[in-house]
Amino acid sequence: MLFALLLIVGTFVGFISGFFGIGGGTIIVPIMLALGYNIKTAIGISITQMLMGAIFGSYMNYKAGLLRLNKGIYLGLGGMSGASLSGYIVELAPEILLESILLATFAFSIFRLYFTTVSENSSPNTSNLLLFLVGFSVGAIAISIGIGGAVFITPILVGFLGYEMKKAISMGVFFVMFASISGFISMAYHGHVEYAEGFTLGIGALLGVYFGTKTTHKTDKKVLKKWFLLLYLVMSSLMIKKIFFS
Template sequence: MYLLLGAVMGTLGGLFGIGGGLVAIPALGVLFGLDQQLAQGTALLMVLPNVLLALWRYNQRNRISVRNAMLLIVPSFIMSWLTSLWAVRIDPQSMRIGFVGFLVVLTLFNVIQMYWRKGQSGPQLRHGRWLWVLGLGSGVTAGMFGVGGGVIATPILTGIFGASQVAAQGLALALAAPATIITMTTYALHGHVDWRMGIPLAIGGLASISWGVALAHSLPERLLRSLFCVFLVICAIMLCFRV
């Protein structure tokens, strides 16, 4: 069962460039009754190999700028570590309510961004020198909620920095990889990882994430964004059943 669930999460992670954590967290909380920190830590164990494999696949198809990636990665890594040290001590119920609010805000931002009049996307990012600010913000959400790179960076990279959807998802995966490592390590050291559940989830995700990446490159950009918004709403509704 964990292998099959991991395969579904891996496919969605590859499709949306999020590693599968955003769907894993509400699924583990609702279906298996894990508290919020344990759900996030276990999801991170599944997400880490998925993120690394998806990053490799995206880089094969669309070469990721090392300079842009580093502007995102360094501040994100630092903030993920600091925020995760605080997150493991918060009341699980308060954390879950905060996570639902985070999903609602993110959904609204994505809907607005779909209809936001902006310039054409291109190979060069607009306002590229401000990428470090995005790295800081993504690091905070990664450390607090176990998700950051894909769900935060992707819509901002497309809406503000002018990246295409696929290029943004590749950069978001580069951002997510080191933040996921440090956040999972912090959660694990505080006993918030279920290894028995997380390892088969990770294996299932690794077996399927390439399908999601291939599907992402075959879909129209507007449809991909619409699916992402629907996906966020479903995750928020799932978590509301546990609040």
């Protein structure tokens, strides 16, 4: 019964991930907490399904001609290096700290979505080292709280480094793939991965990502913005309930 539920949840999360272009951890972790898993196990499960979804999503972007390796490879390698520390961070950090960071992530995401002015410069002059360092920092933080990091990468690339939105999104997906591979290895080494639950969610996510990606292409930008707000408000409510009322 549990695995049937996880398969359904995985499909739903995969659809949301494909629809919004996020890794899915911002949804999976609060849901796993609501189902009774502790934060560290929830993060391990999230990374597992994220690994499967990010690889498939990157493949779809590549087939569609949206994935450009050049600069993205340095961002991805930085993310992989930073995410390798995630197992140690999760091992040492208290649960309340991880939960609070995740809640702060939602607040940052709402701010980014509604109050950040983005640049449309399509040819930013950024060094490979800078991209590596950005990837390293985001990888270490994001994977440790069970999210892919695209929620951080996109505003950094667009708002601070001057990347055009579509290029930033494609690089963000590529980053999530690299970071989740490293994060999965690190989390598995420290015993924070529940393989059956994670891969069940991942199988459902593959189906959901496909249809979610197709749907978002047909959705008006203003409507997407409203759905983003609803998504983060719901996830924030789940986290507030877990932190203050459990």
